[in-house]
Amino acid sequence: MNRTITAAQEFLKDNHLDGWLLRDYFNANPIFWAVLGGTARNVTRPCWMFIPQSGPAVILAHSVDAGRFDELLASWPGEKPDVRPFASRADMESQLKSFWSAGARIAMEYSPLGLMPRVGRVDAGSIELVRNLGADVVSSGDVLQYATERWTAGQLETHRYAAITLVKIVHEAFRFVQENINWKLTEHDLAEYIRGRYDRLGLEASDGPIASVGPHSSDPHYEPGPEMSSVIRRGSWLLVDLWARQKADPDAIYADITWTGFVGTNPSEQQRLVFEAVRDAREAAVQLMDGRWRSGLALEGWEVDRAARTVIERRGYGKYFVHRLGHSLGRTVHSNAVNLDDWETRDARRLIPGIGVTVEPGIYLPEFGVRSEIDVYLSEQGPVVTTEQQAEIVLLDV
Numbered sequence: 001m002n003r004t005i006t007a008a009q010e011f012l013k014d015n016h017l018d019g020w021l022l023r024d025y026f027n028a029n030p031i032f033w034a035v036l037g038g039t040a041r042n043v044t045r046p047c048w049m050f051i052p053q054s055g056p057a058v059i060l061a062h063s064v065d066a067g068r069f070d071e072l073l074a075s076w077p078g079e080k081p082d083v084r085p086f087a088s089r090a091d092m093e094s095q096l097k098s099f100w101s102a103g104a105r106i107a108m109e110y111s112p113l114g115l116m117p118r119v120g121r122v123d124a125g126s127i128e129l130v131r132n133l134g135a136d137v138v139s140s141g142d143v144l145q146y147a148t149e150r151w152t153a154g155q156l157e158t159h160r161y162a163a164i165t166l167v168k169i170v171h172e173a174f175r176f177v178q179e180n181i182n183w184k185l186t187e188h189d190l191a192e193y194i195r196g197r198y199d200r201l202g203l204e205a206s207d208g209p210i211a212s213v214g215p216h217s218s219d220p221h222y223e224p225g226p227e228m229s230s231v232i233r234r235g236s237w238l239l240v241d242l243w244a245r246q247k248a249d250p251d252a253i254y255a256d257i258t259w260t261g262f263v264g265t266n267p268s269e270q271q272r273l274v275f276e277a278v279r280d281a282r283e284a285a286v287q288l289m290d291g292r293w294r295s296g297l298a299l300e301g302w303e304v305d306r307a308a309r310t311v312i313e314r315r316g317y318g319k320y321f322v323h324r325l326g327h328s329l330g331r332t333v334h335s336n337a338v339n340l341d342d343w344e345t346r347d348a349r350r351l352i353p354g355i356g357v358t359v360e361p362g363i364y365l366p367e368f369g370v371r372s373e374i375d376v377y378l379s380e381q382g383p384v385v386t387t388e389q390q391a392e393i394v395l396l397d398v
Contacts, residue, residue, distance in 0.1 A: 176193050212224065282359050
């Protein structure tokens with residue numbers, strides 16, 4: 001049996017759900033294809049996949065598209081999903097209704113009140129349709145992370161390689177600045193250097209990295225281009241954010257880190273205080289994860305954000321922490337498991353063994369920004385920090 005389907009059915013049984021219904025139209029729901037392990041080409045009509053508590057999954061596709069799934073399912077391990085064509089809208093509704101009995105609890109990519117955009121992939125009209133067909137629709141947020149986002153042992157190793165290599169590169173990047181400070185080195189030059197190190201060390205990234213100085217470091221998603229890129233000078237505050245995964249492996253898992261430094265040996269008192277607040281917030285988040293695991297109590301994503309945010313608020317910088325604490329890591333750098341978020345959303349999904357998250361509190365003042373980012377893997381033995389934790393500002397003696 002397919003590993004994803006097996007995991008999904010295990011979750012459905014344990015949580016008294018009658019099925020998981022996935023729906024896609026023109027790639028609006030990537031979770032649909034994550035479950036299938038690939039994308040069927042040239043599917044032009046809505047398609048559905050129903051995973052019951054037991055037995056084979058069913059793919060419901062328009063008759064002009066049903067054959068498109070044959071190639072995708074050719075290497076499917078174990079019992080393949082049953083591909084059923086529908087002809088008309090009425091036929092589609094009739095077949096959908098046959099998948100469950102009245103009042104069945106069916107999980108879909110739906111997020112009440114839009115609280116979790118990463119989960120809410122299905123349009124409101126399709127939710128209305130399924131409800132009109134007799135189902136009680138609930139969010140699939142927990143089943144999808146259990147079935148599709150837990151790492152295999154092999155994926156954990158790819159993450160560890162990326163994590164170790166990114167830490168190596170960030171230290172090299174600071175040395176590169178130190179050695180080239182007299183040559184009008186720009187943010188873009190530093191980003192290009194990092195991209196070159198990715199290539200040499202077997203990593204790839206969808207975009208980035210971020211290399212930013214001064215006010216640019218207060219933009220969490222700043223990415224320097226060849227034009228309008230600031231020169232890195234003595235006395236510059238420098239933030240470097242880099243993320244990547246192993247090349248040529250579609251199942252490889254990303255790592256994602258952020259470090260900050262000062263070009264010189266005498267950062268301001270304010271820079272030190274802000275760095276310490278960010279560092280202490282990061283440590284509070286990890287301590288909460290570890291403490292909950294040791295106590296055997298469940299932990300939800302929003303709670304970790306709240307623990308870190310409270311530290312920053314108590315230091316007087318609350319209004320300058322403008323994003324969630326962290327995000328899910330997977331085959332994409334921002335993946336589909338629980339986020340550490342009580343700010344942009346309220347992610348009430350549990351942190352479960354087998355997933356990875358970033359922890360990256362930040363304070364962004366008009367003059368400079370500080371972010372400290374680490375990665376944490378939730379193992380069966382408790383949370384494991386997989387990246388080096390920056391304890392002090394990196395001082396570049398130039």
